[in-house]
Amino acid sequence: EVQLLESGGGLVPRGGSLRLSCAASGFTFSGYVMGWVRQAPGKGLECVSTMTGDSVYTYYANSVRGRFTISRDSSKNTMYLQMNSLRAEDTALYYCAKRVGPQGAFDYWGQGILVTVSS
Amino acid sequence: EIVLTQSPGTLSLSPGERATLSCRASQSVNNNYLAWYQQKPGQAPRLLIYSASTRATGIPDRFSGSGSGTDFTLTISRLEPEDFAVFYCQQYGSSPLYTFGQGTKLEVK
Numbered sequence: 589e590v591q592l593l594e595s596g597g598g599l600v601p602r603g604g605s606l607r608l609s610c611a612a613s614g615f616t617f618s619g620y621v622m623g624w625v626r627q628a629p630g631k632g633l634e635c636v637s638t639m640t641g642d643s644v645y646t647y648y649a650n651s652v653r654g655r656f657t658i659s660r661d662s663s664k665n666t667m668y669l670q671m672n673s674l675r676a677e678d679t680a681l682y683y684c685a686k687r688v689g690p691q692g693a694f695d696y697w698g699q700g701i702l703v704t705v706s707s
Numbered sequence: 708e709i710v711l712t713q714s715p716g717t718l719s720l721s722p723g724e725r726a727t728l729s730c731r732a733s734q735s736v737n738n739n740y741l742a743w744y745q746q747k748p749g750q751a752p753r754l755l756i757y758s759a760s761t762r763a764t765g766i767p768d769r770f771s772g773s774g775s776g777t778d779f780t781l782t783i784s785r786l787e788p789e790d791f792a793v794f795y796c797q798q799y800g801s802s803p804l805y806t807f808g809q810g811t812k813l814e815v816k
Binding site for chain 2: 623625632633634635638647649650683688691692693694695697698699700
């Protein structure tokens, strides 16, 4: 059974930093693109970053490029999102998600972790 | 930059009825890499359809996807009580690489 478990969220002041983790199990972690999708309170979905299974290719949304860094450790089956220079508009529920394949859809999601940036 | 526009914003129907949700892209979706998700309150999104018409694992066959190019449709043939939720479409491949629509809320009439 595929499981994705996020951790590391919380309350952080504007301009601060936070690192999210996503522990994966139930599939061959290194074989899949993984990503972070966020949802601001009462709003829609935004894919902020993804990384290929070999850690070679990354994607960042314009809204976070230069501030967020995605990484993964296949020895620990864990993905990370280092978030720096946080802004009020980064307040959201952050989901870890596994991509189904080359088609670009996300077939498994974690339960989400809340990040609140205080202004 | 590609934009996905979903319509209607809210759809009010009764159990047993047919639901038709639309997702229109501002430019052609590469390889028809268009997905649909269902999200219930307090839950993560659930993948229903990918590649425009392929049902994800475990999705009932009352859910179907169709369309190509810029116009896509999610159809729920006969609504069950548990189907009422918010639905999002998502494209992959055009800039920005991943884009979601703004969502359609399917509510009980």
